Amino acid sequence: MKIAILTSGGDSAGMNAVVRSAVKAAILKGCEAWIVREGYEGLVRGNAEESPIYNPPPATPYSDFPEAAKNIIKNLRFGDGQLLKDGTGDYASGRSLKGRYIVRVGWDDVRGWFSEGGTLIGTARSKEFRTREGRLAAAHNLIKEGIDALVVCGGDGSLTGADVFRAEWPQLVADLLVQGKITDEQAINHSHLKIVGLVGSIDNDMSMTDLTIGAITALHRICEAIDNINSTASSHSRAFVLEVMGRHCGWLALLAGVAGGADFLFIPEQPPKSKPWEDEMCAAIHQHREVGKRKTLVIVAEGAHDIDLNPIRAEYVKDILTERLGLDTRVTTLGHIQRGGRPCAMDRILPTLQGMKAVDALLAADPETPSYMIGVQENKITMVPLMEAVAMTKAVSTAIEERDFETAMKLRDPEFRESLEGFFATSTYPQTKKLAPSKVLLVSHGNAFLYTGAPAGGINAATRAAVRYCIGQGHTPLGIHNGFRGLLDDELGELTWLGVDSWMARGGSELGTNRTLPSIDLGAVAAKFQEHSLNALMMIGGFEAFTALQIMEEGRKHYPAFHIPMVHLPATISNNVPMTEYSLGSDTSLNALVDACDAIKQSASASRNRVFVVETQGGQCGYIATMGALAVGAGLVYTPEVGINLDTLKRDVRFLKARYKLDEKGKAEGRLVIRNEAASSVYTTEFITKMFKEEGGALFDSRSASLGHTLQGGIPSPMDRTRAVRLSLKCMAFVERHHDLLMQQPQKTRVCTPESAAVITIQSSSIAWVPVREMVEHADMVHRRGKTVWWADMKDLAEALVARPQLGALH
Numbered sequence: 144m145k146i147a148i149l150t151s152g153g154d155s156a157g158m159n160a161v162v163r164s165a166v167k168a169a170i171l172k173g174c175e176a177w178i179v180r181e182g183y184e185g186l187v188r189g190n191a192e193e194s195p196i197y198n199p200p201p202a203t204p205y206s207d208f209p210e211a212a213k214n215i216i217k218n219l220r221f222g223d224g225q226l227l228k229d230g231t232g233d234y235a236s237g238r239s240l241k242g243r244y245i246v247r248v249g250w251d252d253v254r255g256w257f258s259e260g261g262t263l264i265g266t267a268r269s270k271e272f273r274t275r276e277g278r279l280a281a282a283h284n285l286i287k288e289g290i291d292a293l294v295v296c297g298g299d300g301s302l303t304g305a306d307v308f309r310a311e312w313p314q315l316v317a318d319l320l321v322q323g324k325i326t327d328e329q330a331i332n333h334s335h336l337k338i339v340g341l342v343g344s345i346d347n348d349m350s351m352t353d354l355t356i357g358a359i360t361a362l363h364r365i366c367e368a369i370d371n372i373n374s375t376a377s378s379h380s381r382a383f384v385l386e387v388m389g390r391h392c393g394w395l396a397l398l399a400g401v402a403g404g405a406d407f408l409f410i411p412e413q414p415p416k417s418k419p420w421e422d423e424m425c426a427a428i429h430q431h432r433e434v435g436k437r438k439t440l441v442i443v444a445e446g447a448h449d450i451d452l453n454p455i456r457a458e459y460v461k462d463i464l465t466e467r468l469g470l471d472t473r474v475t476t477l478g479h480i481q482r483g484g485r486p487c488a489m490d491r492i493l494p495t496l497q498g499m500k501a502v503d504a505l506l507a508a509d510p511e512t513p514s515y516m517i518g519v520q521e522n523k524i525t526m527v528p529l530m531e532a533v534a535m536t537k538a539v540s541t542a543i544e545e546r547d548f549e550t551a552m553k554l555r556d557p558e559f560r561e562s563l564e565g566f567f568a569t570s571t572y573p574q575t576k577k578l579a580p581s582k583v584l585l586v587s588h589g590n591a592f593l594y595t596g597a598p599a600g601g602i603n604a605a606t607r608a609a610v611r612y613c614i615g616q617g618h619t620p621l622g623i624h625n626g627f628r629g630l631l632d633d634e635l636g637e638l639t640w641l642g643v644d645s646w647m648a649r650g651g652s653e654l655g656t657n658r659t660l661p662s663i664d665l666g667a668v669a670a671k672f673q674e675h676s677l678n679a680l681m682m683i684g685g686f687e688a689f690t691a692l693q694i695m696e697e698g699r700k701h702y703p704a705f706h707i708p709m710v711h712l713p714a715t716i717s718n719n720v721p722m723t724e725y726s727l728g729s730d731t732s733l734n735a736l737v738d739a740c741d742a743i744k745q746s747a748s749a750s751r752n753r754v755f756v757v758e759t760q761g762g763q764c765g766y767i768a769t770m771g772a773l774a775v776g777a778g779l780v781y782t783p784e785v786g787i788n789l790d791t792l793k794r795d796v797r798f799l800k801a802r803y804k805l806d807e808k809g810k811a812e813g814r815l816v817i818r819n820e821a822a823s824s825v826y827t828t829e830f831i832t833k834m835f836k837e838e839g840g841a842l843f844d845s846r847s848a849s850l851g852h853t854l855q856g857g858i859p860s861p862m863d864r865t866r867a868v869r870l871s872l873k874c875m876a877f878v879e880r881h882h883d884l885l886m887q888q889p890q891k892t893r894v895c896t897p898e899s900a901a902v903i904t905i906q907s908s909s910i911a912w913v914p915v916r917e918m919v920e921h922a923d924m925v926h927r928r929g930k931t932v933w934w935a936d937m938k939d940l941a942e943a944l945v946a947r948p949q950l951g952a953l954h
């Protein structure tokens with residue numbers, strides 16, 4: 144099969160990762176990979192007759208591969224396709240592409256693409272393709288090159304165009320045949336067009352997927368701007384009105400509002416309910432100022448309007464704040480800044496996985512199957528009928544146009560709705576406190592990270608959300624400083640609404656962390672619970688917090704004080720808490736790794752061929768190393784789960800030598816190897832670096848870099864902050880529910896169920912509560928990680944995406 148990949152509509156970060164992975168997946172599966180430049184415009188223009196069509200050298204048949212290489216390939220569970228031994232095509236070689244829009248590409252053409260923003264193959268809005276004539280030309284151009292499988296990455300317009308093209312294809316082929324432009328054989332061989340769509344859009348405006356490609360990077364850009372604005376706003380006690388993109392979808396504005404701790408926001412799906420909305424906004428902001436806030440932030444989505452659909456503009460909001468509240472107010476419009484820039488970690492990882500899935504979908508497609516759109520739900524790559532998703536997306540716009548905002552909200556995914564609830568719960572000062580149900584809630588940070596006692600991005604945001612929710616509900620939130628040690632030393636106090644205001648963007652741990660477990664003196668810990676009349680406990684931390692929960696749950700046999708609802712919200716950069724696919728802090732950490740590795744790779748390529756062995760934290764869990772390798776294109780990954788032995792090292796030296804021999808002469812290449820700190824106690828980072836240096840000889844040099852504590856990241860990523868809010872509020876709902884159940888029992892004999900001591904987890908795209916007793920069964924307590932992990936296959940995948948075509952040279 145010949146597969147062509149194009150990007151269309153507005154550009155977004157992550158499109159290059161899609162192209163890279165789809166090209167590589169196509170080659171890995173024995174297909175030819177082609178690129179269409181300039182979106183549909185390139186399809187319509189095709190290749191000028193006189194321009195030479197580049198043909199990479201003949202492929203090496205799989206049957207000719209040495210046995211060792213075949214075994215590795217089998218283990219990778221990819222098909223027995225043919226491979227391009229010399230992967231360099233026109234892009235990498237710099238050959239002229241003038242007059243050629245449909246270009247065959249090889250493996251190395253797309254090397255390193257995913258660290259670049261936008262789309263390197265160009266995108267355009269094509270008027271011609273909207274016409275039948277244009278699509279006829281496009282069909283002709285594809286058939287001339289023998290292509291009838293298309294990967295389209297673009298917005299809903301581009302995906303609609305793809306669907307129209309597919310539906311029309313048989314008729315287009317018939318017309319071309321009648322016009323004598325194609326032969327009978329071509330018509331028969333290309334009677335069916337296979338297409339698959341991926342959503343590249345910074346607005347996150349497509350239904351049936353949690354995330355569109357580029358949306359998280361855009362959110363990063365917005366949050367960077369907010370964090371910068373916040374300091375000046377606070378210094379001058381100013382108000383800022385920030386306009387962000389989103390004509391029909393308020394996702395960027397909403398998530399930025401949650402992550403940035405905004406005071407008020409305007410999104411198309413849910414305009415302010417009251418009339419005039421100016422009063423509602425001014426009342427909320429006035430209240431925040433009364434409580435003592437020195438800064439004000441209002442976020443306006445580009446497509447914001449009131450309930451009568453009158454546009455709400457940032458300038459107008461500014462005038463209101465200035466005139467009515469007397470605030471020194473400024474407007475910042477971010478515009479195209481939101482589109483650009485290097486993709487964040489998730490906009491490299493998810494598009495990589497989606498691009499691979501797209502190729503699978505094309506290989507499985509037949510004339511009867513619908514065209515699919517590749518999406519994502521939490522960590523899971525999904526496939527949904529493309530036109531269903533487009534229709535649902537359009538239904539949101541229609542609902543908004545009809546002022547049916549309830550339906551518009553229902554049509555958005557649950558995360559969107561929960562984020563909006565989260566915004567109101569954490570950003571609005573409670574006007575009237577509910578009657579205090581005399582609860583006291585204890586918010587504590589367990590130890591976030593075993594080796595260093597280090598914090599993880601998002602724990603302050605989670606605490607802030609819990610504290611504000613509690614205050615809104617009439618509970619009293621207590622913060623314990625320095626974990627269980629702090630509790631025993633009475634280092635605890637009430638947390639206030641204003642006190643936690645700036646915690647959203649803060650790294651580190653405002654409450655401090657400590658490794659001490661309650662087993663240090665379980666009786667004394669129980670006594671402190673009693674002394675402070677605690678009604679519930681929430682712990683935010685890593686494996687330590689999970690262990691602490693287990694100890695206290697068992698301690699219920701002896702200590703009635705532990706008969707309260709207790710939850711653990713996993714937060715650790717290692718992501719080693721069993722049964723959950725995600726822990727707070729792991730996204731921040733991956734982004735820190737991506738930043739560092741991009742810089743290292745650049746340095747490694749600057750002077751001579753150099754292999755950098757990068758050491759990561761992670762304890763006995765290889766998550767950061769593995770996902771980091773996938774995000775930065777590291778060719779080799781060493782994890783504690785797989786370990787290192789002499790055979791691996793010999794194979795890896797052979798690979799590096801073979802790879803450097805294939806590189807273009809005179810051009811320095813940097814390569815990355817990622818090694819988790821605990822991958823082996825013998826084959827250390829220093830050992831491996833020296834070994835590569837020695838073995839590399841004249842071919843390549845080697846250096847090491849230890850990322851150490853930089854992986855905790857400075858400022859938490861937007862994803863860690865927004866997830867922190869969402870998960871934290873779910874934890875609060877959990878403790879309230881179990882507290883109510885407990886209160887229904889007679890006071891003297893109140894006993895908690897095992898379910899009331901639980902960990903909040905994310906499993907296969909949904910949130911699940913797992914009682915700590917059950918968690919223990921899934922935990923490898925010796926190595927402090929889960930017994931099984933969802934990302935186990937990613938190591939092979941990361942290595943395959945870099946190494947695969949060179950395996951033939953390993954003998």
Ligand code: ATP
Nearest residue numbers: 152153183268269272273297298299300301304307
């Ligand atoms: P963005 O979200 O950035 O606007 P988009 O993919 O929605 O991206 P559009 O301009 O709507 O951007 O569409 C991109 C291209 O897709 C158009 O220029 C056109 O060539 C093609 N296209 C869109 N809709 C159709 C259609 N109904 N029929 C044929 N082609 C279409």
